Amino acid sequence: MDGEGDASNMNALRQSLLAAAALTLAFGPQSAQVQSPQVIEILADHDSRFKMAGQKEPVITVHAGEQVTLRITAIKAKNHNRDGSIHGFSLLRAKDRSRVPGWDFLLKPGAQEFMLNAPAEPGEYVVVCTVICSADHEGMHMRFVVVA
Ligand SMILES: [Cu+2]
Numbered sequence: 001m002d003g004e005g006d007a008s009n010m011n012a013l014r015q016s017l018l019a020a021a022a023l024t025l026a027f028g029p030q031s032a033q034v035q036s037p038q039v040i041e042i043l044a045d046h047d048s049r050f051k052m053a054g055q056k057e058p059v060i061t062v063h064a065g066e067q068v069t070l071r072i073t074a075i076k077a078k079n080h081n082r083d084g085s086i087h088g089f090s091l092l093r094a095k096d097r098s099r100v101p102g103w104d105f106l107l108k109p110g111a112q113e114f115m116l117n118a119p120a121e122p123g124e125y126v127v128v129c130t131v132i133c134s135a136d137h138e139g140m141h142m143r144f145v146v147v148a
Contacts, residue, residue, distance in 0.1 A: 037067040037115065044074040044087040044107055048136040050127060059143040060127070062118040070114040074107035077134040084108055088130025091144060094123070106131065122148045 040060055043051040052058035062068055076086040083106065091103035100119050105112075119125065129140035 037069050038062065039069045039071055042070065042072045042089075044072055044089065044129070044140075046075040046077050048077045048087075048129065048134045048140045050129075050140060050142040052142075057143070059145060061145045061147060064118060064122050064146050064148055065120045066118045068116055068118055070116060071111060072105075072107060072114070073111045074109055076109055077136075079131070079133055081106065081131050085131050087133050087140070088128075090128050090130045091119075092126050092128060093121075094126050097126075100125065104130070119146050122146045 040062075041053060042058070042060075045051050050058055052060070070089075072089060074087050080086045085106035086109055087107045089103075089105045089107060091100040092098060093100065102116060103119075105114060123146055125144035125146060127142045127144050129137060131137070133140065
């Protein structure tokens with residue numbers, strides 16, 4: 001009788017190990033993403049537009065307060081600032097166009113990375129270029145959404 005009990009205990013153990021393995025498969029990659037910062041790739045292009053791979057109208061979406069890495073590649077349009085900056089990247093609150101502290105950069109040609117914490121306040125934001133990079137400079141902006 002004890003032998004039967006052991007066998008069913010072994011079965012129960014095997015079942016729970018399988019369940020744990022399935023959980024790891026299902027949630028492993030997701031929890032890894034939470035731990036390592038999200039990398040956001042942006043192109044500040046020669047035609048005075050921000051671009052993101054696979055997005056026709058690029059939108060950056062982040063969680064409130066999350067740590068993110070911006071990897072921005074800048075390519076010169078027509079004009080540049082005296083300090084050599086070819087585009088800017090500045091985050092504004094959409095409702096009053098006020099600047100978000102710590103989110104204001106001047107971009108040099110090539111790739112550059114910025115490690116940042118997303119705004120704590122969920123809502124709509126807008127990224128604008130702050131260098132008069134060409135006649136189309138006014139059109140150089142993109143949506144930025146902070147979700148709770
Ligand atoms: Cu620009």
